[in-house]
Amino acid sequence: MTSLVPDISDAYETLPHLPAWVTQGHRETPEDVAYLSGATLSHLHLVFTRDDVPHGLLRERLALRAAELGVTHSGRPERAPDLRDAVNLLRDGDLPGPAGEVYLAWRRAVERPISVASLHRALPGHALEALELWLAAGQGAPVARAAGVLEAVLAEAPRAHLAALILADAALAQALGWSHLVPLLSIGLKRADLRLTGAQLHLACHRALHIAGIEAVQLLTDLTRRTARLRAVAPKLRAKGAAEAVALFLTRDAVAPTALPLPDRAARRLCDRLVQLGAIRELTGRDTFRLYGV
Known part of the structure; x- marks a missing residue:
């Protein structure tokens, strides 16, 4: 019996897997944590340079994940299916509600190349000048820069968790030379981590990037396989x-x-x-x- 689905064995090249010493590495010391997060980011950077991966779709799925975690941390009951409904079933004149607004912010943050204007589109409740100053607050290597932005935003606006996480992920992406924001810190950081400062916050960011980076690679591998199937059936x-x-x-x-x-x-x-x-x-x-x- 002939299959309805074309053979896609050659439709995409298998993405390189993270080695076991990264995915199963023990984060026992600050040096271990930093080393593993660096290895994870390096692998992510490698796969992000490929043309055969669905970059936009990955960012959308990670944006949904970041929004779901942010809403959960704020104590609201909405989860991913609710957020999808709130945004995708909107009619003209409807309001998405507080949880839907969080999801819309993340979607807007990831859909355009990073700029102060695109970040203001995602975070219209903050002045353009404030976003520009916060984004420039971090200094040094990528993780230190992102942690510096996170700390600067929360020092001035302690309840602005959404803005802090979006800007921190934007600073990280800029430092790594990525054109678009990829939600990573927003997925790996715990709510309690946002109360940390200095070296403790830097360490929490390294730990978060190791966790979120592994999740992102696994998701990207799955999405690459699925989109290859869609491209294969498109001519039918x-x-x-x-x-x-x-x-x-x-x-x-x-x-x-x-x-x-x-x-x-x-x-x-x-x-x-x-x-x-x-x-x-x-x-x-x-x-x-x-x-x-x-």
């Missing part, structure tokens, strides 16, 4: 607007059929077809108001 699609729809799925965490450049019925048929081909998944488990993603 005959619907007008299918190419534009595939482009959305390759860059967005979740897509509602109504967001696709097709009539409603055609959009739902295309989503069902892509699910049948194993190229995307239905993310909600609902019969109505469905969302789809790689």
Whole structure:
């Protein structure tokens, strides 16, 4: 019996795996922690230079993860499915709610190259001049620079956790030569870590980057495999607007059929077809108001 899904064995080159001594390394001393975080960042930098990985989709998934953790730390009950609904099912004139605003901030922070203007778009509640000063507050190597930004923001605005984490991850990305912000510190840091200063905060940032970097590499490996499958089945699609729809799925965490450049019925048929081909998944488990993603 012929498979519905084309062979994708040659569709992408397997990404290099993190060695076991990094993923299973013991963070027993400050030197161990710094060494392992450096090794993890070096590996991330290596895979981020590749053209065959879905950079935009990775940033979107990590933005969702960062938003979920931030909302959890603030004591709110919303989780990833709720955040997806809050943003992707918005209608004109609707408000996303406090948790949805956090998710929107992260999405805006990761979707454009880093600049003070793009960060202000994500954090409109803070003055452009303040964001510029905070982003320049860190000095030294990448992790020290990011920790310095984190500390500077929270010293001036102790409750501005969202701004502090977005700016710290932006400073880290800039120091590493990345064009876009990648949520890492925001995923690895614990709420209690945000009360630390000086050397203790630097150490917490190293520990956080080791943890979050491993998660990011594992996610990127999975997304690269999944997007290769989507690209492989794309030539089988005959619907007008299918190419534009595939482009959305390759860059967005979740897509509602109504967001696709097709009539409603055609959009739902295309989503069902892509699910049948194993190229995307239905993310909600609902019969109505469905969302789809790689």
